[in-house]
Amino acid sequence: MTERPASPRASLFTKYFLALFAAAVGPLLVAGGSEAWFGYRDQRDRLSDLLDSEARLAAFKIEYFLQGISDQLEWMVQLPWSAGTDERRRLDALRLLRQVPPVMSLRLVDATGRERLFVSRIGLNRVESGDDHSDDPAALGAAAQGAWFGPVIFQGGSEPFLTVAVAGNRSAAGVAIAEVNLKFIWDVISAIQVGRTGEAFVLDAPGRLVAHPDISLVLRADDASTRPLQLLRSAILAQPGQAIAGRDTKGDAVMAAMAPIPMVEWSVIVKQPVAEAFGPIYAALWRTGVLLVAGTLFAALLAYWLSQRMIGPIRLLEDGVARIGAGQFDHRIELATGDEFERLAGRFNHMAGELAVSQERSERINRLKRFLAPQVAELIERSGDERVLDGRRVEVVAVFCDLRGFTAFAAQAQPEAIISVLGTYYDAMERVIAAHEATLTSFSGDGIMALVNAPVACPDPALRAVAMARAMQDCVQALLVDWRAAGHELGFGVGLAMGPATVGRIGSGGRLDYTAVGHVVNLASRLCASAKDREILADRTVARAVGTAVALTELEARPLKGFARHVPVFIVDAPRHDASRDNASAVIGESAPG
Amino acid sequence: MPVAGRDKFVSQPLGAHPAQAAPCRRDVLASMLAICVLPAAMTSARAQPSTLPVIGYLGSESPERYASRLGAFAQGLSEAGYVEGRDVSMLFRWADGQYRQLPALAKELADAGVTVMVAPGGAEVALAAKSATTSIPIVFELGGDPVALGLVASLAQPGGNMTGVTSLNVEVSRKRLEFMRELFPQAQLFAIAANPTSPTVKSQLANLDAAAATLGVELRVLHASTSDAFEELFTATRAIGAGGLVFTSDPYFTYRSRRLAELAAQHGVATITQSRDFPLAGGLMSYGGDFRQSHRHTGIYAGRILKGEKPADLPVQRVTKVELFINLKAAQALGLVVPPALLSSADMVIE
Structure with a gap:
């Protein structure tokens, strides 16, 4: 019973765990995954916007630098030229050089295209040289558009210069033409920072590097080394309005965006290392990943805990049921979960209690059945009152019976035969006694004692006792036929007496018997001893109690052991036996009972 | 490191130069300097790991006359990420106005196996450095046309082991x-x-x-x-x-x-x-030209060469101011x- 049933193929714990885990992790993964995806897209868009605005800001700054120079030049072309030397204008020009460091030299040309003034930081100044500049593209361009920006020229093959020309409102004011050293854009471009390490650079229309935070790249004026930057620009032009990934001059992966400066047809490109640009994206993805893992772990722990909580009571119930099943009815399943499990445990406990009561009852019945007829035992058990078994003095009919010739038989026969005969005999007697609701008080060898009217009273005890004796005789006589056929010379006699006796349970502990003590018991025993085969001997009290209901024949009073006087003896159904049987019976009857 | 009675051999940390030096008391000063600087130089030499790169600095004059230039150079060097004593050690050779000694001093620096040679303060110094080595990178600082002087192939792509900074001094x-x-x-x-x-x-x-x-x-x-x-x-x-x-x-x-x-x-x-x-x-x-700018750029170029860039790839810079x-x-x-x-x-x- 204590042996556990084989482990189930699929454990409830695994099922619950998987179900709970999936319930928690599924939504988490879906939410986390979509969050990561949309976050990534948003961040990418934001990065594109950010780089785009950085590019526009950088372009604005460069444009501001150029615009600042052309604004300064406008001062020089506000007044019309007079015929003679203009000392005031010379001073203005010198002040402009002082004020605008990128301007290396300034040439003022009047409406007729004659050079009126030239000031330079390096070369000699000239006043009223009168050189003809009427077909100078700068002068022509400025006259046509107001402001003119020339192509970038690398002086000495290295330093980028730009010619800026500005015309006055009136053609009489002439044109101011300045040579601008673009190295000064370095101050602007190097101050532009994109993110933490990102930077900006400027390409002119043919793709030459005009400005870069690393000025030596500009000064090298080397198309081959700035080729990656040109590729970057063409990639951006292919996908306008979007930040694109590419490589810079060092071969590092960068994200880049571009903004144009229309007045000089330059492109300002900002770039940021991919690792840095995507830093926030990677950080967000990483964060989401960590959260997902943490969430998954938490879900696993939660699922484990919940399953354990679910399975724990079930295990406890299983164990409890196993113990109860093993007969440990005092075992109680301790569960205080406050839910259905507690109720179920309560039911099991109740069941165990019921089982304990039931077992106790059945044990008691079994005990009672040892000496009481089953129905009597049931009766007593049902009444729940065993006081009926307590010692008291009542009128009883004691019935004794035993086999004639058993001692001799037992001395000769094989043990198997003896046990077989006794087994059959007891079996038959028990049935007969039970059928008459009499109380079987003891077996002793071949002798049996039974009581009628104790512990449970019954109507007409004497009559019942006689009927039982008769049944005993009939039953045993039927058996005797077989036994005699097997060569066992046995007989059967019954004695019964009625009278008051002390009855009750005697003995101690496990050996508790119900029995009767008194004169009547001795008398019945003696009567049985003196009865021959087939005979049922009764005393006077029985005879009287039976009256005429049974055919009784009074025999000659006979001396009985332990009785001072001859005792009157009645025989039930005096046998009509033939002489030969009679003889044999007499022989057997002489032997002592038991 | 030779510490002789003549201060042209005295190695000094950048920027730590006496404010005034009376020429008539130069020997006294030199010995004082030697006393002050020697222990510091020795301990610093001991403390420095031998793996520190060495800048060989060739000066046409004395440390006092170069004081402000050395300051600008140190500033440029630190902009490139190098600080003397921490990232780089300096080896000085001073001609003390004796320009004819420059080639010999340059040779000394080349023989000492310096990582990069700095030759500021004019065409004479640059030419002396050029005569001393064709392999050690040289950063010059001069006012003039380095192409005309035969120092570099072109301003944009110097080509050899020399590059540097030029000012407009000669032109103006x-x-x-x-x-x-x-x-x-x-x-x-x-x-x-x-x-x-x-x-x-x-x-x-x-x-x-x-x-x-x-x-x-x-x-x-x-x-x-x-x-x-x-x-x-x-x-x-x-x-x-x-x-x-x-x-x-x-x-x-x-x-x-x-x-x-x-x-x-x-x-x-x-x-x-x-x-x-x-x-x-x-x-x-x-x-x-603004010498502080030109010496600062010299320092920056020295730093970039220490970082591994090749002089041939570094265009000659013109200080425009x-x-x-x-x-x-x-x-x-x-x-x-x-x-x-x-x-x-x-x-x-x-x-």
């Missing part, structure tokens, strides 16, 4: 004449001070001659290659009745601006030189009225 000699002419519009004759030993003297004089022709003035060229000949320059200027004295660009003159200022004041000669040091010391005017300094006190002493055209062009007016 003519502007000095122009400014002087602005001050003395009536004068027909101007004196020119030239150092005949300078590698750029020829081009500068040609340049000046052309300018004189344009301006319609005459020039008298006076030579001085040692400080002993300085006084002669001023007396001669006065003697010939020149409007003023115009100095050609030459480091030898530049590093002796104080002496020149003294002499100019003493002899009452209107003088213009290349370096701001001159008007700051009491001279009248200066027009030339040219500054005009005018000392009005000196003008007043000379009884001159500075015209507005000069004042409005001046980057700095000392009053």
Whole structure:
């Protein structure tokens, strides 16, 4: 019973765990995954916007630098030229050089295209040289558009210069033409920072590097080394309005965006290392990943805990049921979960209690059945009152019976035969006694004692006792036929007496018997001893109690052991036996009972 | 590290130079320096891991004369991420005005196996460095055309083991004449001070001659290659009745601006030189490149080469800033009225 049933193929714990885990992790993964995806897209868009605005800001700054120079030049072309030397204008020009460091030299040309003034930081100044500049593209361009920006020229093959020309409102004011050293854009471009390490650079229309935070790249004026930057620009032009990934001059992966400066047809490109640009994206993805893992772990722990909580009571119930099943009815399943499990445990406990009561009852019945007829035992058990078994003095009919010739038989026969005969005999007697609701008080060898009217009273005890004796005789006589056929010379006699006796349970502990003590018991025993085969001997009290209901024949009073006087003896159904049987019976009857 | 009685051999941390050094007490000073610097130099040499790269610094003068230049160099070096003693160690060789010693000193630096050689302060130094090695990277600093001097193949792509910084000093000699002419519009004759030993003297004089022709003035060229000949320059200027004295660009003159200022004041000669040091010391005017910029860029290039870049790939940088300094006190002493055209062009007016 204590042996556990084989482990189930699929454990409830695994099922619950998987179900709970999936319930928690599924939504988490879906939410986390979509969050990561949309976050990534948003961040990418934001990065594109950010780089785009950085590019526009950088372009604005460069444009501001150029615009600042052309604004300064406008001062020089506000007044019309007079015929003679203009000392005031010379001073203005010198002040402009002082004020605008990128301007290396300034040439003022009047409406007729004659050079009126030239000031330079390096070369000699000239006043009223009168050189003809009427077909100078700068002068022509400025006259046509107001402001003119020339192509970038690398002086000495290295330093980028730009010619800026500005015309006055009136053609009489002439044109101011300045040579601008673009190295000064370095101050602007190097101050532009994109993110933490990102930077900006400027390409002119043919793709030459005009400005870069690393000025030596500009000064090298080397198309081959700035080729990656040109590729970057063409990639951006292919996908306008979007930040694109590419490589810079060092071969590092960068994200880049571009903004144009229309007045000089330059492109300002900002770039940021991919690792840095995507830093926030990677950080967000990483964060989401960590959260997902943490969430998954938490879900696993939660699922484990919940399953354990679910399975724990079930295990406890299983164990409890196993113990109860093993007969440990005092075992109680301790569960205080406050839910259905507690109720179920309560039911099991109740069941165990019921089982304990039931077992106790059945044990008691079994005990009672040892000496009481089953129905009597049931009766007593049902009444729940065993006081009926307590010692008291009542009128009883004691019935004794035993086999004639058993001692001799037992001395000769094989043990198997003896046990077989006794087994059959007891079996038959028990049935007969039970059928008459009499109380079987003891077996002793071949002798049996039974009581009628104790512990449970019954109507007409004497009559019942006689009927039982008769049944005993009939039953045993039927058996005797077989036994005699097997060569066992046995007989059967019954004695019964009625009278008051002390009855009750005697003995101690496990050996508790119900029995009767008194004169009547001795008398019945003696009567049985003196009865021959087939005979049922009764005393006077029985005879009287039976009256005429049974055919009784009074025999000659006979001396009985332990009785001072001859005792009157009645025989039930005096046998009509033939002489030969009679003889044999007499022989057997002489032997002592038991 | 040799610590001799002559301070040209004294190694010193950058920027830690005595403010004034009286030439007559140089030996005393040198021994004092040796006493002060030797333990520091030795401990620092011991503390430095031997793996530190070494910059060999070739100076045409003494540490005192180079003090401000060394400061600018250290600034540029630190902009490139190098600090002396922490990331890089310095090995100095000083010619102390003896320019003929420069090639030998450059050779010493090359033999010491320096990582990069820095040759600032003029064409002489750059040429000396070039003669010493063809493999060790060299960063020069000079006023002139390095292509014409044969130092590099082109400004954009130097090609060899040399690159550096050039200022416009040599080119703007003519502007000095122009400014002087602005001050003395009536004068027909101007004196020119030239150092005949300078590698750029020829081009500068040609340049000046052309300018004189344009301006319609005459020039008298006076030579001085040692400080002993300085006084002669001023007396001669006065003697010939020149409007003023115009100095050609030459480091030898530049590093002796104080002496020149003294002499100019003493002899009452209107003088213009290349370096701001001159008007700051009491001279009248200066027009030339900003040496602090050029030395700072030298430091940056030295740092970039230490980082592994090749001189051949680093284009020669031109310092574009040219500054005009005018000392009005000196003008007043000379009884001159500075015209507005000069004042409005001046980057700095000392009053």
